[in-house]
Amino acid sequence: MDFFAGVFGWTVIADPGGSFTGWVGDRLAAQVVAGHGGWRVVFGGDGARELSGGSGVDTGRVLHGPWAPVPRVGEPCWVELMVAEPDDGYWAAELGWETRVESEDFALFLSARHGGPRPVAGRLRTSRSSGWVPYFAVDSVEQTCVRVSELDGRVLVEPLVVPTGLVASVVGPHGGECVVLERPAGWGGTWSAG
Template identity: 65%
Template sequence: MRRLELSVADPELSVDFFAGVLGWTVIAEPGGSFSGWVGDRLAAQVVAGDAGWRVVFGGAGPRELELNSSVDSGRVLHGPWAPVPRHGEPCWVEVASPEAGYWARELGWVASGGVFSSLRHGDPRVVAGMSSGDGLLGGWGVFFAVDDVAAACGRVSEMDGEVVAPPSSSAAGVVAVVSGPKGGRCAFLERPAGWGGARQGA
């Protein structure tokens, strides 16, 4: 994945919320947008709008895809070939869509057993998940690594966010679903050992 973008009505409030929960360093960008960083890696950009999370995949030929996603050229920042995700960094994406063939064609992936895999660098790696229903996240759901899911959920509540689904076990590990005070529903994954957590063994 090349980058994540969150489009919300109040970018400053939203980036402050996620910075407070996920430990981002925030940089104000031109045009009233913001970027959140973990060390030297961009975690997400936050802009004005109402589209929610937008997933931008790396690839040749910039183009729009379904479900608020796109492809753009440039360095891929997050994924199975990147370093282990740190607290506050994206660590997984999954799509609530029955059209596995569409994503396989558009992104050059192989769909099998509820996940998509890629041979982009020679050895197959799990790059994304899929489900047939809308799920709690809808569209492309994004996950962030956290050191302690329960503690992160406590921080969400303290900062006027919402814990949509409390910590529970999943195929990826211990997860919770949260939302900021102005939207941006996403999931937290506790201490993933790599992209997708336990799903890399799928």
């Protein structure tokens, strides 16, 4: 938690039971739960339940996503499912998402839960299958990569431009791979106009 708080500027609050929350102003950015490894993405939906790929569903108010305010620095701003073999039908059945195939290896998941369909997540076919990977908003990808190194983290993928925008993949000294996205205009960066 200290590493990501240092990278993203979170205010950290200790919760009962050994967990911690990271805040950007009055918005919850992440929760670290003792004993859980890696990131766990929670989607809004009907009926709280566990899903595959390190994810679940909660029936509460969705804090981040295509209908939320523009992400601030340090807040989640996109999620992407990294898999070797896509099973888009699973996500359609579980969450009511539509799939829009953008290329042989990439697809967008769209949701019409609160109005017209909007991109809610991406799916990337990759040999390095790792489940759901969160993206966090930053002012400067380059400066964030420097900060990651200063805090003993590693830059796994150097800054590059992808359809979402300017990104880099980073990991903390104790794990927690994520992607940083420079100044997203909305949920999903350039996909927010999608």
